[in-house]
Amino acid sequence: MINKHDQFMCHRYYKNETGETSQCFWDVLPRKLTLDPGYVFPTFDPGTWKTLFQEVDIVKPMDALTVGEEEILSCGDRNHHWLGGKDEMLGAMEKCLMNFITFNWTNDKFHLLLHSSGYDSRIVSGTLARLHKTIAMGDALGDLLFVCVGPESEEFIKIMDYEGWNDNQYIALPDLAPQYDYVVDFDNAWKLVNGPSNYGYSWNYIVVDMLQRMGLVPEDDNAIQIWTGRNDMAFEIWEGVDWSLRLDYDHNYGAVTSVVQYKAGDLVLPMMGYDLMKILSASDERVGWASLRQDLLHHIDPGLSKFERRTFKFPLLSGDQFERMRNAYDGSWYGKNACPEVEPIGATTEYNEWWSRWTCAIIVEHLLEEGYDITIS
Secondary structure (H helix, E strand, C coil), X not given: CCECCCEXXXXXCEEXXXXXXXXXXXXXXXXXXXXXXXXXXXXXXXXXXXXXXXXXXXXXXXXXXXXXXXXXXXXXXXXXXXXXXXXXXXXXXXXXXXHHHHHHCCCCCEEEEECCCCHHHHHHHHHXXXXXXXXXXXXXXXXXXXXXXXXXXXXXXXXXXXXXXXXXXXXXXXXXXXXXHHHCCCCCHHHHCXXXXXXXXXXXXXXXXXXXXXXXXXXXXXXXXXXXXXXXXXXXXXXXXXCCHHHHHHHHHCEHHHHCCCCCCEEECHHHEHHHHHHHHHCHHHCCHHHHHHHHHHHHCCCHHHCCCCXXXXXXXXXXXXHHHHHHHHCCHHHHHCCCCCCXXXXXXXXXXXXXXXXXXXXXXXXXXXXXXXXXX
């Protein structure tokens, strides 16, 4: 299990028939398994909390909270009200971020910061850049590396230069072809997943492995502390929609993002810290989080808010990669016995039944190789 900070995780727990629970899908699988051939991973769980195997269920959202007074208070419906205006709120949010980063920055870890061109990434890196220039952290940041993947890399490099990071403190990986090879590697792709998923590109795991092979981050996963601007707990708060944090938690716990696999010993999510969530839950300004993030970024650094938020579409798998993937599936035990007819797709960033079937196939194949007894219901 990845270490817990004062933050929401929204990572689902799995439970087997003996009551054993874990955030790791692989840890709760009994040696004898009954496969549901009709199972397709839902982008948002409709409330069934089922998995590919009859012997394993998903722990329900509110039962999965790592129970603590702060977490429950943060997740509950509003019971107080933010009395200040937007400027005071933005100042309080910035202070929360600065305190959270300062408190959770583990000096003896290698800090890997997953970055894009988006607002959330810039909010985190901009806050860190400010801290770096203050007495609060100064030169105590230690080893760190920002990384951006794919089409947003060009804007990412401009952001890094603006924030004043050294050339050896960030890297862009615009070429996705080598990373896609991980996706279609049938013998090893099971390492990328934490149970079935209907999404093809798990770069949170892939990129760390690539950087390790390049010698840019420690080989020991436990020596890595990942930082990201991920903000699931507030992402669903659109203009005119005033959900409670409890509903936000329920919604995101059942989402595809709840099975994301990180290749690291520690995951830190400043944008999902309890104190920041408390401010959002108490304020009417919370409605319209999509635009509020831009206001927060401008408050932290007006110049940083001027960069483009690019949302390029990731390219398709190459023809060779697509054929390798399709042939591997057709020859697999799952492809022959559970679901012989499914249409493959080459887009890795689309929610699709194909990716659910593909991940089921690589999971089942690995378990069979490990001697598990699998039957079809």
